Amino acid sequence: MLLEVDGLTKAFGGLLAVSDMSLAVSPGEVLGLIGPNGSGKTTLLNLIAGTIRSDAGTIRMDGEDVTRLPNHLRVRRRINRTFQLVRMPPNLPAIVGVMAGVMYGAEPKRYKDAEYEAAGILGELNLLLKAGHRLDQLTYIEQKRVELARALATGPRVLLLDEWLSGLSPGELEGGMSVVWSLAAQGIAVILVEHVMTAVRALCSRVVVMNAGVKIAEGPPAEVLRDAEVIRAYLGDDDARGP
Amino acid sequence: MRASLAVTALAVLVAALAAVPWLVSDYGLGFITNLMCYVVLTVAWALFSGTTRYVSLATAAFFGLGAYTVAMLIKEVPIYATFGAALVLGTLVAALVGLATLRISGMFFVIFGFGLSELARELLVWWEINRTHTMGRYVFVSFDTTMIYEHLLGLAVLVFLVGWLLRRTRLGVALLVIGDDETMARQAGVNVPLAKVTMFVVSSVFMTIVGAVMAPRFGYLTPNIAFNPMISFQVVIMALLGGMQRLWGPLLGVIPLIVLSELLQIRFPFWYSVFLGLVFMVIVYFLPRGVTGLVEDGWELLRRLSLRARLLRRQPSGAR
Numbered sequence: 001m002l003l004e005v006d007g008l009t010k011a012f013g014g015l016l017a018v019s020d021m022s023l024a025v026s027p028g029e030v031l032g033l034i035g036p037n038g039s040g041k042t043t044l045l046n047l048i049a050g051t052i053r054s055d056a057g058t059i060r061m062d063g064e065d066v067t068r069l070p071n072h073l074r075v076r077r078r079i080n081r082t083f084q085l086v087r088m089p090p091n092l093p094a095i096v097g098v099m100a101g102v103m104y105g106a107e108p109k110r111y112k113d114a115e116y117e118a119a120g121i122l123g124e125l126n127l128l129l130k131a132g133h134r135l136d137q138l139t140y141i142e143q144k145r146v147e148l149a150r151a152l153a154t155g156p157r158v159l160l161l162d163e164w165l166s167g168l169s170p171g172e173l174e175g176g177m178s179v180v181w182s183l184a185a186q187g188i189a190v191i192l193v194e195h196v197m198t199a200v201r202a203l204c205s206r207v208v209v210m211n212a213g214v215k216i217a218e219g220p221p222a223e224v225l226r227d228a229e230v231i232r233a234y235l236g237d238d239d240a241r242g243p
Numbered sequence: 244m245r246a247s248l249a250v251t252a253l254a255v256l257v258a259a260l261a262a263v264p265w266l267v268s269d270y271g272l273g274f275i276t277n278l279m280c281y282v283v284l285t286v287a288w289a290l291f292s293g294t295t296r297y298v299s300l301a302t303a304a305f306f307g308l309g310a311y312t313v314a315m316l317i318k319e320v321p322i323y324a325t326f327g328a329a330l331v332l333g334t335l336v337a338a339l340v341g342l343a344t345l346r347i348s349g350m351f352f353v354i355f356g357f358g359l360s361e362l363a364r365e366l367l368v369w370w371e372i373n374r375t376h377t378m379g380r381y382v383f384v385s386f387d388t389t390m391i392y393e394h395l396l397g398l399a400v401l402v403f404l405v406g407w408l409l410r411r412t413r414l415g416v417a418l419l420v421i422g423d424d425e426t427m428a429r430q431a432g433v434n435v436p437l438a439k440v441t442m443f444v445v446s447s448v449f450m451t452i453v454g455a456v457m458a459p460r461f462g463y464l465t466p467n468i469a470f471n472p473m474i475s476f477q478v479v480i481m482a483l484l485g486g487m488q489r490l491w492g493p494l495l496g497v498i499p500l501i502v503l504s505e506l507l508q509i510r511f512p513f514w515y516s517v518f519l520g521l522v523f524m525v526i527v528y529f530l531p532r533g534v535t536g537l538v539e540d541g542w543e544l545l546r547r548l549s550l551r552a553r554l555l556r557r558q559p560s561g562a563r
Contacts, residue, residue: 049430051426051429051430070429071429071430072429072432072433072434072435075429075430075431075432076432080430081430083426083430087424087426087427087430088424088427089419089420089423089424089427090423090424091423092419092420092423096416096419096420097420097427097431099416100416100417100420100428100431100432100433101431101432103413103416103417104413104417104431104432104433104434105431105432106432108413108432110413111411111412111413111415111416114413114416150427150430150431151430153431154431154432
């Protein structure tokens with residue numbers, strides 16, 4: 001396993017946002033992380049990426065304990081993420097954020113080489129012509145791709161995508177899904193927090209379901225999505241009893 | 244070709260500026276020395292605050308630190324040794340202050356910078372009265388205004404060079420990104436506290452050295468003169484007035500304000516502060532990008548107008 005999360009716990013005051021969560025992903029695997037709103041998916045992503053610190057539990061990356069490492073050092077240990085609400089510098093050309101990733105990522109490049117490399121990454125995501133645009137000059141899907149470019153610029157082996165496929169048109173969704181596929185084909189382990197079930201069914205070999213901060217199910221998507229407890233978590237007791 | 248032309252032009256400009264002391268009156272020399280002092284302070288301020296958008300009111304603290312270090316040591320050691328001491332002290336204090344404060348953000352950082360320079364001032368006053376029993380120190384050395392001016396010119400060249408290089412390095416890009424979205428900067432792998440402290444130290448050391456070089460110009464120094472909070476406020480307003488998108492932006496704020504302060508302070512010394520306040524309001528309400536923004540917009544407008552004029556001329560008559 002590439003990334004191993006064991007017993008991870010985080011409380012905000014009296015609210016236990018994530019409780020004793022464990023999961024693992026291997027290279028090239030797409031793991032779905034689903035659950036109702038407020039079930040702790042994004043918090044778990046924040047904990048793994050190092051955006052916030054955990055209260056208990058361990059995170060191991062490639063055998064190394066990274067639980068206590070700050071955000072930027074986990075980036076250099078090849079864990080990166082996208083945010084639910086795109087985070088890129090609002091007043092700078094798109095390429096500058098990607099260049100920062102190239103220069104400060106797992107294989108830091110010098111300023112001279114960074115622009116060339118960043119342009120290459122943007123090109124792979126069909127964004128080369130948008131390199132000089134500011135964030136507000138890009139469409140929604142372009143913003144999401146630019147942020148992915150910034151994450152890829154750091155050379156991640158584990159990539160956490162927080163609703164990266166949400167809010168897209170059917171055509172855009174197909175394009176987005178093929179991007180995720182190609183990432184997995186390159187050997188990147190992807191953890192996908194997603195509400196778009198078509199994408200989860202198509203992309204994920206395994207799904208972890210969270211509710212109220214704990215894991216309530218894990219397995220292949222077809223099986224897990226039939227699971228009575230999962231349906232109860234999403235839809236309430238009445239519908240879970242079934243016909 | 245164009246680059247070497249620019250370098251030549253800049254070299255000529257610096258040479259011309261270096262020759263100024265032999266071309267102007269004593270009054271003129273005093274004026275341009277004051278101007279050069281604020282050029283270095285403001286560009287140094289913009290190096291840190293312009294990129295990270297942390298508004299620092301600690302300029303007076305570092306300027307005062309430099310000036311007062313010289314004042315206290317000048318009787319014991321040669322002047323360049325006092326500059327050296329100021330350099331070391333400035334670096335240490337800036338690193339300490341940076342480490343302690345750059346985790347706090349926004350308004351708190353602003354107030355801290357102001358508080359720091361006031362604290363330093365009050366502490367020194369207390370120390371001088373109760374421990375050394377001297378209020379006020381004379382800085383009499385053979386370091387005349389021409390020397391001060393030439394040293395400041397050298398610092399100006401250096402601070403511009405640092406700013407120019409910064410835009411071509413990893414640290415420069417990191418600072419830009421930090422100023423725009425700190426969370427994203429971390430997610431790009433940037434060690435945010437380290438980048439900020441590094442730049443804060445570089446910027447503060449420039450301010451300290453300016454203070455040290457300026458000490459002989461005062462001749463007589465008390466903590467109240469060295470740690471004058473007006474320095475901090477003026478620098479902020481000059482930088483904002485000039486605009487910080489370009490390296491030369493602060494110049495467009497320093498020059499008019501120094502000229503005005505010179506004109507006003509001779510006849511209406513109290514009106515200068517009022518005027519500064521008014522300028523600040525104008526910036527906030529009408530010139531968020533400073534004079535640089537105005538120049539850039541004007542340039543863009545001219546370019547478009549000339550383009551349109553050319554297109555219209557090319558259109559065959561009667562086509563409409």
